[in-house]
Amino acid sequence: MSSLNQSKTLKNLQEAFAGESQANRTYLAFAKKAEQDGHLQVAKLFRAAAEAETVHAHAHLRAMEGVKSTADNLKSAIDGETHEFVSMYPKMITEATSEGFDQALRSFTFANAVEKVHANLYQNALDNLGNNRDTDYYVCQVCGNTLEGEPHEACEVCGAAKVAFKKID
Ligand SMILES: [Fe+2]
Ligand SMILES: [Fe+2]
Numbered sequence: 001m002s003s004l005n006q007s008k009t010l011k012n013l014q015e016a017f018a019g020e021s022q023a024n025r026t027y028l029a030f031a032k033k034a035e036q037d038g039h040l041q042v043a044k045l046f047r048a049a050a051e052a053e054t055v056h057a058h059a060h061l062r063a064m065e066g067v068k069s070t071a072d073n074l075k076s077a078i079d080g081e082t083h084e085f086v087s088m089y090p091k092m093i094t095e096a097t098s099e100g101f102d103q104a105l106r107s108f109t110f111a112n113a114v115e116k117v118h119a120n121l122y123q124n125a126l127d128n129l130g131n132n133r134d135t136d137y138y139v140c141q142v143c144g145n146t147l148e149g150e151p152h153e154a155c156e157v158c159g160a161a162k163v164a165f166k167k168i169d
Contacts, residue, residue, distance in 0.1 A: 004065065013064040020057035024050045074126040081119040085112050110143035113157045117146050138165040 004010050031046035061067060068076070089112035096105040125132055138147045143158035151165040 010064055013060050017057055017060040017064065017066075020053045020060060024053040024057060027053065071126065071129055074122050074129070078119050078122045078126070081115045081122065085115040085119070089115065110145075110158055114144045114146060117157075121146060121148060137168045139168060140164050141166055 027046045027050035031043045031050065034040075034043035034046060067073065089108050092108045093105060093112060096102075096108055135148050136150070138149075138151050139145070140147075140155045140158060140160055141164050142160040143155060145155050145157040147165065151162045154161055155164060
């Protein structure tokens, strides 16, 4: 076995990980739609397949050595989030603005704002690793804004009411 770096297999694992990850989120969205339409059995099937795609995605990620120590994982998460709000989303926001795609613009703008929040939460967690206090997280179901501790006001990112926040177990 040669080294994974620069192998075709590493590229294949990355491609398969991206595909399985996307299938997972797509199927969950399809399940929600099937549920709204009253196709409860189809919704269940989509959720079952979504679960299986997660098993595949995680196995691919582990095979490409993408899961390290928690400190390293936090650093990797901070790098990913930072890349998104420093370069990826700003460019996408500019392009959606100039092309006039309002829904995409709104979606990119919300994600961009929330990736900054995530980078900060991860940085704090890394700084306090081993002494992280026990707090609950709440996620805005409109924009993804992520709070440490209970929401006390409307969402700062999208303006949704407090009830839009879902507690994460
Ligand atoms: Fe994020
Ligand atoms: Fe929000």
